[in-house]
Each structure stands twice: as structure tokens, then as C-alpha cells.
Amino acid sequence: MTGAADKRPRTKPAEIRRDELMDAAESLFLRKGFAATSVGEIVAEADVAKGTFYLYFKTKDDVLDALRTRFIEGFCEKLDLALAAGDRDWSGRIDIWVRTCVNAWLDSVARHDLVFHQHAPADRAMKADNLVILRLATLLEQGAQAGAWTIDHPRMVAVMLFDALHGAVDDSLAAKTPLSRAQLIALITRFYRRALAIDQG
Amino acid sequence: MTGAADKRPRTKPAEIRRDELMDAAESLFLRKGFAATSVGEIVAEADVAKGTFYLYFKTKDDVLDALRTRFIEGFCEKLDLALAAGDRDWSGRIDIWVRTCVNAWLDSVARHDLVFHQHAPADRAMKADNLVILRLATLLEQGAQAGAWTIDHPRMVAVMLFDALHGAVDDSLAAKTPLSRAQLIALITRFYRRALAIDQG
Amino acid sequence: MTGAADKRPRTKPAEIRRDELMDAAESLFLRKGFAATSVGEIVAEADVAKGTFYLYFKTKDDVLDALRTRFIEGFCEKLDLALAAGDRDWSGRIDIWVRTCVNAWLDSVARHDLVFHQHAPADRAMKADNLVILRLATLLEQGAQAGAWTIDHPRMVAVMLFDALHGAVDDSLAAKTPLSRAQLIALITRFYRRALAIDQG
Amino acid sequence: MTGAADKRPRTKPAEIRRDELMDAAESLFLRKGFAATSVGEIVAEADVAKGTFYLYFKTKDDVLDALRTRFIEGFCEKLDLALAAGDRDWSGRIDIWVRTCVNAWLDSVARHDLVFHQHAPADRAMKADNLVILRLATLLEQGAQAGAWTIDHPRMVAVMLFDALHGAVDDSLAAKTPLSRAQLIALITRFYRRALAIDQG
DNA sequence: TATGAATGAGGGTTCATTCAT
DNA sequence: GATGAATGAACCCTCATTCAT
Known part of the structure; x- marks a missing residue:
């Protein structure tokens, strides 16, 4: 044997x-x-x-949680890196934020869907802990303080901008004729600038 | 007995x-x-x-589909009603759209979550058929033609606005101190107006 | 409507x-x-x-029974017809019996399998009532009385001959290279003649 | 308790x-x-x-398959043993074959019916793989080569003999007045000898 | 004679989890 | 740390049969 x-x-x-x-x-x-x-x-x-x-x-669900954590951490790392390396200008930072998010997203849609939608009762509270939104809110607040834009409710606007980007990317992926990555980024950036009343570069 | x-x-x-x-x-x-x-x-x-x-x-899943259809139909009905009864002014229509959506949403969050998130492989393609988005896109387009605003990509902007609203409502619900209905509506309306570059009434 | x-x-x-x-x-x-x-x-x-x-x-099984009866009746009719029209010679009658059975069989294997094998706990007792065997047994007995052959146990020999034919046809159908109809008939006829100690024509 | x-x-x-x-x-x-x-x-x-x-x-059907395999293996073993222990004479071998089969059969009719008739779409092709028939065909062929008898189509004759025996045993079991084991064996052996044109001992 | 909505026992199968080794 | 045989609750679905109309 x-x-x-x-x-x-x-x-x-x-x-x-x-x-x-x-x-x-x-x-x-x-x-x-x-x-x-x-x-x-x-x-x-x-x-x-x-x-x-x-x-x-402990359970099967447990792995999914672990996977989600790992995903978010990776995402945030990318974001921090890009932001740190990039422009000091506020408007430019928004651009970087959009570009990085879209790219990271497109590079890992499946993974993202998995950890965020595949299971769990669409845990609404989870979004409260969404580090990515937190970062954007902070960015908006700092920009507001610096006079780059005015915002009534940074947290809420961050949420809306985040979900707008999220939705746009998803929709493009589902479309019969998806936009190119560049088009998508341009489109979203324009939307962000308008929503923040930044002069369109 | x-x-x-x-x-x-x-x-x-x-x-x-x-x-x-x-x-x-x-x-x-x-x-x-x-x-x-x-x-x-x-x-x-x-x-x-x-x-x-x-x-x-046919199957257990089948009921959920039926539930979703029923939900969407009800939602659209409300929307159509409100829009038909309301303002002829484009800016006003946006306001109505936001108000109606937020209200309908808040009145049936649970139901909404159920039919949209509870099951299905996060069917990305489903959004393509989302009648609510479709209606908004049409509204935007017509407004653009009427000169009420300019938009580069109505469909995409509709998606972003839709998801922004969606996200804001969700976030508020999850927040420890939720905004009031009125605040929420005001906040989102302001966001919409900015994003469409409408003069803030 | x-x-x-x-x-x-x-x-x-x-x-x-x-x-x-x-x-x-x-x-x-x-x-x-x-x-x-x-x-x-x-x-x-x-x-x-x-x-x-x-x-x-009365039940689903009931139809199958009815189908079986119908099948047997049809089969017996064919047999009676062929026998009545045919030879008066005993050896010739055996030939006719074989030929008719093989042909009828091959023409309706599926149907036969259905009514005889598809259901029921292989109802062993059913064979006791098998009219086809009964007919063969009678034929054998009559032939024996007429001095065409000698048989120790007509009923039993009828059973064996019947099953031999049945088996041969089935086997041929399942074989990768089935025999031709004529070959099959010849083969079985030879077997029958030997088993009845009839001079090979 | x-x-x-x-x-x-x-x-x-x-x-x-x-x-x-x-x-x-x-x-x-x-x-x-x-x-x-x-x-x-x-x-x-x-x-x-x-x-x-x-x-x-894997499934419920799976057990039945396993049972069938187990049954066939046991049967073949008995057959091989009896044949190995028995006569060298060809005619005697046929006798042994018949005796062994009838006995084994009668000792396990129920089991036999179970594994062969109880389920499966009367798998016609299965007979092609019937090891017992295979063994008989081989025996017939060897006997033919040894000049013990002449056979036109060993495989087919084996099938017919096998089914004849099978049928006889079944019929006897179903009869109101079954034959004795000895009678049955004698009867079938006689049939076999005739069908093979062996001198009736 | 014909209908077809309703029944509900019953069945096969899956799979997350445990625990003695 | 690692194993994998054993567990058993739970589940979805089928379908022969009934009966009020």
C-alpha cells in the first residue's frame, strides 16, 4: 500500500x-x-x-465576513496610496478619488458583489461602517473647510456621491454597450464636480 | 373540538x-x-x-419574483400619479420626483429591501430594466430638450441620481440619528438641483 | 371574452x-x-x-392493466389468424407460430416491454394466465396426440419454448449486430424443431 | 430510560x-x-x-445496483465451484449447469426477482452482460469444439436455454401445484439434452 | 358526463456541524 | 493541529386522488 x-x-x-x-x-x-x-x-x-x-x-458565514474585511482593507489601501501620491489641489483630489474608485471597482466587480451583496440581509447598518464612504466624507469636509466647496451635510453628500459612482459603474457593466473606462471616469467626474459646484476644469 | x-x-x-x-x-x-x-x-x-x-x-423563488413585480408596479403608479398631478415646471418636477421617491421609499423600506436585495445573485442586469430609472431618464431627457438643463448622458445621470437618492435614504435609516423626512427630502433635492445645475430655488 | x-x-x-x-x-x-x-x-x-x-x-396502475389486456388480445388475434390460414402440417404449424411471434414481437417490442416489464413486482403469477403460452401448450398437446412429437410435460415445454423465443428476440435486439429477421426466425425454428425432436426440414 | x-x-x-x-x-x-x-x-x-x-x-437506485452486482457475483461463484468440482464429461456438465442453476434459483427467487425485475427500465442491454449466459455460451462452444454437440449459434442458443430454464422455474413457482425440485431439474435437463441433440442418458 | 382547484402524505437529498481518534 | 465518518434536522417539491360544482 x-x-x-x-x-x-x-x-x-x-x-x-x-x-x-x-x-x-x-x-x-x-x-x-x-x-x-x-x-x-x-x-x-x-x-x-x-x-x-x-x-x-466558526461558521460558513464567517468566511464571507473575513472575505469582506480583506476586500475593504485592500481597497482602502489603494485609495490611500493614490491620494497620498497625488495632487494637493482639492478638485484634483476628487478626480483622483473617482479615478481610483472606478478602476479598483472595475478590476474587482465580482469580488465586490460577492462580499457586499451575496449574502446577509442586505445589512443596511453595514454601510455606516463603510470605510470608503468615511474617507470621502472626510475629504469633503476638509475641502469645505479649505473653501474648495460648500457642503451642507458632508456625510450625506458623501453617501450620495459614493452610491452614484457605484451605480454608474454597475450600470455600465450591465449595459449592452458599456462605456469605456475613460468615458466612465470622465462622466462621473463631471457629475461630481457639478454636484460639488466645482468649476468644470 | x-x-x-x-x-x-x-x-x-x-x-x-x-x-x-x-x-x-x-x-x-x-x-x-x-x-x-x-x-x-x-x-x-x-x-x-x-x-x-x-x-x-413554480418554485419558492418564483414568489419573490412576483413580489418584486408587484412592488415595482405599485411604485411606478405612485410616481406617475404624483407627476401627473403636479407642476408643469421642470424644476418642480424634479422636486416631485424626489419627494415621491423618498416618501414611497420610507414607507416601504423593508419591502423594498426584500424584493431587491434578499435574493438573486445581485442581478446586475436587473437594474437595466428598472422602470423607475427609466422614467427618470426620460424626464431628464425631456427637460434637456426643453432647455431646463443640459445633460451629457441622461441615462447615466439618471442612474447616478437614482442611486444617490437610494443611498441617502438607506444611510439615513441606518444612522443612529436619522434625518427627518423633510430634511432628507430637502437635502436630496438640493443635491439633485446642483447636479443638474438648476438654480437653487 | x-x-x-x-x-x-x-x-x-x-x-x-x-x-x-x-x-x-x-x-x-x-x-x-x-x-x-x-x-x-x-x-x-x-x-x-x-x-x-x-x-x-380506478388508479393509474389500472390503465397499464388495460393496456396489457389490449396488447395480449391483439397478439392472440394475429396468432389465431396466421395459424388458421396456414399449414395443416404440425411441423409447419410450429414454423408459423415462431414466425408470427418473432414478427409480432419485433413490431412491438417497446409496447411489449411496457405492458410486461415496466411495472408490477414482476408479477410471476401473470405468466400463468399468459394466453400465448396457453395456446402453444395446446398446440403441443394436440401435436403430441397426433403423433407429431412426444412431450413429457406440454405446459412446461411450452413455457420453455416461449421464453426461449422471447429471450432470443430480446437478446438480438440488444446485440451490437442484431440478426436479421429471417436469421432470427430460422435460428429459433431450428431450436424449436430440435427441442421437439422434429426432423429438420 | x-x-x-x-x-x-x-x-x-x-x-x-x-x-x-x-x-x-x-x-x-x-x-x-x-x-x-x-x-x-x-x-x-x-x-x-x-x-x-x-x-x-449516491442515490437510492444505487443500492439496488450494488445488490445486483453482489447477487450475480455470488451466483457465478456457485456455478464455477460446481462446474469445477464436477464431471469432465460434456453431457454431465450440462446436467450440472442445469442442476446448479435451478437450485440456486429456487434458493433465491425473491432476491433474484428483486435485483432483476424490481426496478430499471427492463434494461434490455443488461442481458448482454449477463455473466451467467456468458458462461453457458462458453460451455456450449467448448463442447461443440470437443464434438459433444453441434451448434449453429452458441451465443443465441445459450440465451434460449438460459431463458427456457429461467421461465420454467418461474412458471413452476407460480403454478398451483409446483413441480418438485427433482422433477423440475429432470424436466429441464431433458429439454436441454434434446435441444442440444445429446443422447438422452 | 365532465371539470379542475385543492389536498397532504411522502419522498429523496443536502449539508453545516461535531467529535473521537 | 488535523482528520473525516457520522449526524439529523430541514427542505423543496411531486402527484395520485377527491369532490363540490
């Missing part, structure tokens, strides 16, 4: 195992949807036993 | 039975969520046998 | 209705198998209401 | 579990028929949870 399947447990650093499990889950979720993916498939993809999964996650 | 089971089939007009089933389903879905509600519970609530459910709906 | 579906009940002679129902059932059973065919499909095919079915048959 | 539910999983070697499940299924199928037996009853009889069944069989 020397040819028998390699049964020896191969202990790995927890961090790695956890990531492998998450990768497996994400890949499967992306392909088949959250509900349609079973824990059995996840562990098969990750090449571990059923029980191992429950060593790292 | 006055409650002895009444076995005789009580035929009802199909339309009524179907509505009763839908009402039962909606009520349950609202309370417990779509996935957490079983067909068994629905028929119990509607006081019919299990098989009867499948006389009117 | 003049265009509404023609609701008027069109009473038909019972005999006809019953036949239509049987035809519909047979056609469906042949296409999809007995178990996989629902009463609902039968009545749809026969273009009557569910209840009408139960006016003519 | 000594009978308090023992919840702890009692792991057993897969081979054993599988066999227990098969035994339970066979016993139930024999008693109530395949269709009338539910998976729930099987697992109850085998004293395992419902899910365990699906650990070993």
Missing part, C-alpha cells in the same frame, strides 16, 4: 492555512455563489479535512 | 388565492428573511395545503 | 373516451416510462380534465 | 457499514418492494442516520 494517498497531516502556520481556506472559499463563491458553495467543496479546494475548516472559522 | 380539520376544498378565484399566497409569503419574508422562510410556513400562513402553493408558483 | 378557451364539455361515448385515454397513456408511457408519466400528463395529452381519468380508471 | 439516544458517532470500517446498509436495504426491498421502501426505513433498519446512507450510495 505504499501508493496510498498521502495521509500525513501537514501542519502549517495558522496564518497560511487560514488564507488558503479563504482563497479557496473566495474562488468557489465567485464561481458558484455563496449559497451554492458547500463547506465540503471549500475544504476539497483547500485540500484539508472538513474539521480543519472549523478550526479557523 | 370545534377546531376539527375542515377537509373540504374551498375553491377561490385564482387571483385571490394567488394574492393570499403572496401576502403570506411577503409577511413571512419580511419577518424572517427569504431563505429562512420555508414553503411550509407560507402555506400554513395562507391556510392552504402545500400542493396549492405549487399550483400558483 | 369570446376568445376564451372552449370550455364546453363535449360528451363522448364512453368507449371512445376510454380508448383515447389509453392511447394517450400508452404513448406517454412508451416515451417516458410508466413511473415517470403522471396522470396529469395523460389527461393533458387526452385533452380532458383530471377527474375524467378517474371516471374510466 | 436505558434507551436514551446514543449520540456519539460510532465509526465502523467502511466495508462493514456499506454491507450493513446493503443488508438492511435488501431485507426491506424483499419484504416491501423497492419502490415502497424509503431511504428512511433503510437507515432505521441499519441503525444509522439518514446522511450516512448518502455517504455510501
